[in-house]
Each structure stands twice: as structure tokens, then as C-alpha cells.
Amino acid sequence: MSYVRIFFLIAINALRAYQSNLYEKFEKILPEFKYLAKYYIYFYAASNILLLGIILLLDPSQNVHIHRILNDYKWEILIAKYLMELFVIINLLRFEVPKGFKKVYGLIPSIFYVITANFKNVYTWILIQFIYYTFLDKQLFLILFILSCIIIYLSLFAKISEFQYILNILKMARLMFVILLSYQIIQEVSQKAGFSFASASNKIEVLLFLWVAFLLILLISNYFLLRYIKATTRIFQEKQLIHYFKLFFIPFIFLTLIQITSSLFVFISNIEESLIIISYLISSLFVKIKFIDFLTMETYGYYLFYLKSLDKKIQSEFMMNINLNNFFLLLPVLLFHLCYLILNQQYIYAFLLMLVYILDIKADELIILITRKILKKSELPNLFIHTKKGLSNVLLIAFVPSAIISILVNSSSIKSSSLATTMLLLVSVILFCVSILAHYWRKSFFDELHK
């Protein structure tokens, strides 16, 4: 049996499926560039191979900071490896093949199929091995690599129906690893003499804390979002959580960049808080666009006609659900930014950010109410509704951070804390006004529905 040709044919199938999905996405989002889809795969493959090459060429002993982290946080790094591998293994175990598939196609072709159908997960696993090969002691890596290979082999073998309990145990293990990792980092960092979050020399520790906060918020939202996001014309499903968590990397990247650049440039350091607010507003904009089905009353489309015949209490309940969805879906993004501000001891700005969070949702509601339109469900992903939903973010980016930056640039003497207090008052007044306006618009909307 020629396994090379078998693997080639199975890989061709996966490649075509990926290209076809990509083409559909391009056609939906960027129809003018849909023909680029077939070239994207080459770019994707080349960049990933290049990344693996760069990782192999890195020499961690040349960099003092990396060398220090590798020595100081050995246990944390090992725990992080298993945590990442666990995510890959859980995804592989979740992938279902039809019962009896292995018997029809044989063991090796079945494994080829699972690997190619999950090539992103398998690539992540390879990437983890490459990173740890470069950064870890080679003997230690070899032992861990053999262990990882055994685990990945078992996860390729296992079928979800037969190994449901293993999946549950692995989910528990994931929770344990996150807690263990968080505990290790907090303990290591707090034991360091003279540690203070605000001091410039501890940027690496702050980044580590951010990573811990990221993991913990991710884990908490994994449980509460599924439970508390209300259904609109759609139900919030577990697979949507994965898309949600991918969005989570946007604020993480933003905040890491802010943290690094603010320690390098004084100018960036001066406007750090404004950048945090911008980061929050941009990140929340991405969440809104991706989960628009759960965040606007226009989600109901024609269903609003039915609302008209319903009891007023039920009507209010529908609107309340949409409002709660807004608060819940944006909450993890807010918490992440709040953690950053609290770590940097910027409490007034933290409070300001909370107000911006509420103001953003209220302003959104007001804009949607003012420009309400009953849509067909199929019209929902069009540009108009997405623009409306993002308008509050754009307005707030134009107002709050710009105001702080312009005041700081124009008068260098003004104190950061008094500026934050002024902004706090200003945003509170705007929030009050927007809430009143939204309240009366909502009232008129329901009255109109009752006619």
C-alpha cells in the first residue's frame, strides 16, 4: 500500500476544502478580491514555514531577558506547554468521524484524515514543539516530546463517543493547569523583593500578570457566556465561543504593545491611558461586528412584527435580553483592560473605562432606536447595520481619548489625576444625558408598537 499517494490524496481533499471555505469568506466579505483566495493558501503556508524556520534559528542564550525568564519561570513554562497542548488535544478529540470509519478506510488513512481535517490544530502542536525545542534544555525537551507524541497519538485514535469521560477529565485538567499556572506566576512574582507593578523595571512581570488575567478571564467567560447570553433568533453555541476567544487576542496584542512601547517612549507613556481606552473601544467594536446577531434588536428582523402583538412586559423582556447580551459579551474585554489599569495603579482611569463601557452600550442602543428599521434576516449582515452598531465606538474614540490626548499635548503642566477626574465628570454627564434620551426613545418605540 502506497501511503504517500494515500496521504497526498487526503491532503488534496483538505486543501481544496480550505480553499473553498476561504473563497466563500472572501466572496462574502471582499467580493472584489475573491480570486485572491487561491493565492492566500500559498502565502499562509509560506509564512508558517518561515515562522518555524525563524523559531529554529533563534538563540535564546543571546538575549538576557529571555534567558532570565527561562531560568526564573521554568515550571510556569512547562505548565504553559501542557495547557497549550491540552487545547489542541481537546479540539482533536472533539472532532467526530462517522462510526465505523476506521474499519472502512483502515487505521493509517483514518489518522491521515483526522490530521489533515484538523491541520490548524496539528500545526499549532508542531509550533509548540518547535518553540520548546528552541527554548528548552534539549534532554528535557526530548522527554516531554515523547510524552506529547504519545498523548497526541492517543487523541488521534480516540473517538468522542467512546471517550467522553476522557474529554471531561481533560477539561478539568485544563482548569487545573490554568489555576496552577496563575498561582505559580503570582507566587514567583510576589516573592521578588521590592516588586511594584508601577515600576518600569517590572514590565515583564506585568506582562506575565496580564497573561494570567487573560487566561483566567478566558476560563471564566468560557463558563458564564454560554449560560448567560440570551438567545435571539439564534442560540449562542459552544463553537461560537472559539470565535469569541480568537477575538480576545486583539486586546491582548494591543495591551502588550502599549506596555512595551510605553516603557520605551515617554510620549507613549504620557498617553498610555488614552490608548487603553482606544484599545478597549476597538476590541469591543470587533466583538460587536462578529456577534451582531446577539447585540441588536434588529436581529429579530420580521420578528418585531410579532412583538407588536405581544404583551408589553414580554416586549420589554426581549429588549432587556439584547441589552444584557451587550453587557455580557463586552464584559470580558472590559475586565481585561481593567486588569491592565489596576496593575498600573490607574484607578480613576479604571473607573472612567467602566463609564465608557456603559456609555458605549447606551449610545449604541440610542443610535439603533433612532435609526430603527425592520430588516429581513438575510439583510442582517449588510454593511448598514454593522456601521450603525459600530458608530458609538467611533464617536467615543473621537471624543474621550482624543480629548485626553489634546489636553495633555496642549498643557504639559496638567496633572494626570485631575485630568482623569475632569473626564470622569464629563463622561458621567454624557452618560446621564444619553440614558435619558435612550429611555424616552425606548418608551416611544414601545408605544408605537402598541398602536
Next chain:
Amino acid sequence: MLEIKNLTYSIGEKKILDHISFSIPENEVTAIVGPNGVGKTTTVQILSNIIKTENASVKSLNRNKKIVYLDIEYLVFDELTAQEFLELHSRIHNKNKEELEELLNEFEVLNIKEFLPNKLKGLSLGQKQKLIILMGFMSNADILIFDEPFNGLDYKSEMNFKELLRKNKFNFTIIITTHNFHDIERYTKQCIVMEDSKTIKQITNVNTQSYKKNIFHYLDLEQEQYR
């Protein structure tokens, strides 16, 4: 004869199969018939070990024979053409090009060659069914199990497939589940009629007239309606 004894299967409280026993003639075609929900698919899935059981006779059967259950849900390689898919399957089962060509010629009556350049995702139900049939005959199995193989087949293909079953040129032991009784007496050697979870009747095709009559009798059907 392949003997299955005392087969029992439950889902929760509900007994799907309750101590049923039957035998299957080797190198012949056996049909399993019965009303919807009586447990036909469950029975064949147990026989092929897709549904696990502790039954000793099933375990022994699976130890001694290679049983392949064929269903269109196994056509997961949507983006391959039928030609590529058959190449994949022939390589898995160590068949060379000539053997594949020979088999395709043998199954020419099903018009498989005409959709060979098409991708699997673009095939109709009937065309997928034909591929599954061919897939079965390409395998190195001892026993082939087809679940409702006539679904989606056009009249001509159905007749031609029944003729292929009748000839059974490759001497497989074939088990099919079906609701299609047309010409059943021509291509099956035995029929297992499942009346409910515990009552089954095993009818052997000795006399074609009485064979079909008995099947209809046990299924409580008017023969004229199903001619």
C-alpha cells in the same frame, strides 16, 4: 452458515433487540426487512461492530470475518473527484489500476464512469449510492453490509444492481436492509423478517413463489400493492 445467537440491545430502558437469533448463509445475499424503527439498522451495525456488544456470537463473527458496513456518510472526501476517491480506495485495498478498471467495467451497468470527473460534493444521492456500492466490492471484506442500498437509485440502476447481486460474481456474503420488495426473490437467498424487537422470521428462498408470499405474509402486506 454464520450463526447469531441471543442478540440483545437496549437504549436506556427501551429494548431494541430482545434475544433474537438468526443465521446468515455464506457467499449469498440476505435481506433484512421490517417496518421502520424495528431495529434493522441497529442489527447490521451490531453485526459490523459499529455498535459494541458483549454477545459472544457477534464477537466470534468479527474475529473470524472482516465485515464492512457501507453507508453514504463515509463519503467525507467531498473535494475529491469520484475518480480520485476510487483511486484512494483502491490504494487502501491494494488494488492496482488494472483491477480498478476491471471492476469499473464490471459495474459499467451502473454508469459510474459518467460521473468520475465530478467532485463528491456535487454528486446526487443515487450517484453517491453507486460509489458506496463499488467501494464495498473493492474492499477485501468477507461480509458486505449495505443499509438501504436502493435509496436514490434510478429504476434502471436499481434493476442492474439487483442483477449484480443475483450473480454475486465475487462471492461476498452480502447483507442488505431494504423496504424494496421488487424482485426480492430473484437476488436474495434468504430473508430475515423483523416483526418487532423479539419476533423475527427467517425465510429461505427455495421456491420463489412461496418465498415472496411468506415475506408479505409475515409483514402483513398485500402482495399486489408491491408488485
